[in-house]
Amino acid sequence: MNERIPQRIDFRRYTDQGVTLDGSISLEESGTSMPRLNDAVLENTGDIKYHLEFDTDILGNRFMTGQVLAQVVLQCQRCMDNYTLDLNCDLSIAFVQSELAQKQAEESNYDIFWLAKKELIDPRTLLEDELLLALPQIPMHEESEIGKACDVRVTFLEQDDLMADDDSNSHSIEKEQNDTDNPFAILKQLKK
Incomplete structure (x- = not known):
């Protein structure tokens, strides 16, 4: 279903029901709901597309898998020109509330997202975190573009x-x- 992303989700209910979220966050909405991403890039060039699947595995890990896609403009630190970068993040995140759950999730190769006992999650913040982690530490044109753009x-x-x-x-x-x-x-x- 392609609908607006919820502002808050109960990860227990979503993982128990196997909910799937599929859609996009508009450029206008990402401008207000993802301030850290907007501060880290020169420009967000379009909608942020996402596909998220919530589930519980055989070991009892409550997790979310999926993908988030975005296109941003960065400044090359080699030539100081702007360039466009496609971000493609594969997600595999376990929601944990104890050290035992964390250890079990790490053994299952999930990334960890710590939660308080009754905490609701803003999925936009979760997606923003993943996009920020996908940004290069030092933005530069790709090696294949050297000579063309840099x-x-x-x-x-x-x-x-x-x-x-x-x-x-x-x-x-x-x-x-x-x-x-x-x-x-x-x-x-x-x-x-």
Whole structure:
């Protein structure tokens, strides 16, 4: 069903009933309900699409699996130009309220989401967390785009190549400078 995402959900009821949420969060709604994501990116370019399935496994883990998709604009820290990044997050999260439940969920390879005893969850906050974790620490154009969109990297490499050619000449100049700047150069002449 493609409907508006609820503001609060009871994870126990959702996992017991095997609820599936499928839809999108509009650009306007994400602008107000996901402030941390909006602060971390230059622009959110469209709707955030999600597919969430709640369930309980054979070990009693209450979990949510699914996917969230978004497209954001970041600033490349190499060339300082803007670029668009597609975020595609696969979710596998267990809701835990005790250390025993946490250990069991970790052994089942779920990510952990701690809850108080009677806490309701805002799924938009949960999705925002996952999108923030998917952002690169240092935004840069992808390696395949170097030369197309990120001129600084290509120019830097070309300058390195030129410097390698001049490397042999610079060693002899440096040696001459070191000999004249060296305070023991006079002793070298006395030794002769």
